[in-house]
Amino acid sequence: MTPQEIETRIVRYGDLHPCKTAFIDAHTPGSDQKENFTIIGGGVSESSDQHVHISIPHGFNIGAAGQPPKCRNSLHDHHTAEAFFVLKGRWRFFWGRWGDAGEVVLEEGDIFNIPTGIFRGFENIGTDYGMIMAILGGDDAGGGVMWAPQVIEDAADHGLVLGEDGKLYDTKRQQKLPEGVAPMPLMSGEELAKRPEPTTADVLPNHVARYWDLMALSDKEPTTVIGEHGVLRDKPGFEVDFITRGSATEAKNAAKFPTVLMPMRGHWKVTWDGGAATLAPGDTMSVPENLAHSVVPSMTGEASLYRIVATGDPAGLTWQG
Structure with missing residues (x-):
């Protein structure tokens, strides 16, 4: 693409x-x-x-x-x-x-x-x-x-x-x-x-979930914030992850549903075979399904990003699990 x-x-x-x-x-x-x-x-x-x-x-x-x-x-x-x-x-x-x-x-x-x-x-x-x-x-x-x-x-x-x-x-x-x-x-x-x-x-x-708690939790690995096994346990039809500089990786991954990337702090570089784009806080990017991509900070300083992906579960009432 x-x-x-x-x-x-x-x-x-x-x-x-x-x-x-x-x-x-x-x-x-x-x-x-x-x-x-x-x-x-x-x-x-x-x-x-x-x-x-x-x-x-x-x-x-x-x-x-x-x-x-x-x-x-x-x-x-x-x-x-x-x-x-x-x-x-x-x-x-x-x-x-x-x-x-x-x-x-x-x-x-x-x-x-x-x-x-x-x-x-x-x-x-x-x-x-x-x-x-x-x-x-x-x-x-x-x-x-x-x-x-x-x-x-x-x-x-x-x-x-x-x-x-x-x-x-x-x-x-x-x-x-x-x-x-x-x-x-x-x-x-x-x-x-x-x-x-x-x-x-x-x-x-x-x-x-508080921002600075998520920053600490996501120091090494991305944190699932909303999801069946998330900090906020729920199955609303989508999953929300939180990524920081320490948990971002150059490895490319793909999802079977479109992935939405929403930077909170810092500038982020999204790379895929065929190109790259840079996102700033307040920007929203929809990555197509099955497109392998990586997302990493492109500048020094504080960096955080919310990632949202559908799970295929029914979009219904808050799950009581």
Whole structure:
């Protein structure tokens, strides 16, 4: 494969296309400054304005959220697993019916494999524009987003209505639900009562991995962060590995599914028979299936990288093993 062909599978941080109308809370005060990015896969955006960088199926989706300080992403859930790592800034994640069951603060490089079946939200509590990178299970991401009822009600007060077809309609722009399309129904009290409300103590040990702990663990060998035998034990349909300067190797390896490389710190050189490419923090590269390649730091200094590969397992709820 030529470098030109590979370049079509690299999304540079500086080339990311933001969407400010991706979700139902796009007009809600406190959430109306969000920028959403769909990097790999169709994602779960509710807006036709969302740009998809790489549409090739991988068995999971890669996206991102960029937010200025004090901007919040509203309480929601997905039908499949969702994991985030912080690329830039300081973020507070919170969860539960009203967002008060528990919370955790993540720093740059930390990763959170959020328990499924609970409403979750997040906000940038840093002092500058922040960015978090997201991994969502499944090629179709399970059919969209489930919003806490109050989010849908608040959005309607500010002109946005979500249809049962999963699309947004902006009444401020004189948009109406099409004939035969009803508004997205609110989740019933019975459905809400079935949702667990795990505390911070319940969630932290099995769902959060800290960057500097991963750096230490990956000093000699790559660390499986999310996986059946990972630091965070789960089978969400994908596996996440963490690689540092000490655990990178020139040996070329291939996977039967596409491999996604996402540098956290430092510049990384990806080499395959026929070419090479260099990645910087915030870049995302999709390596084709069965393409033998190596990835090593190309400069001195701190170097770390997340690698994501599908496992072929069903993209479903968090595994309870």
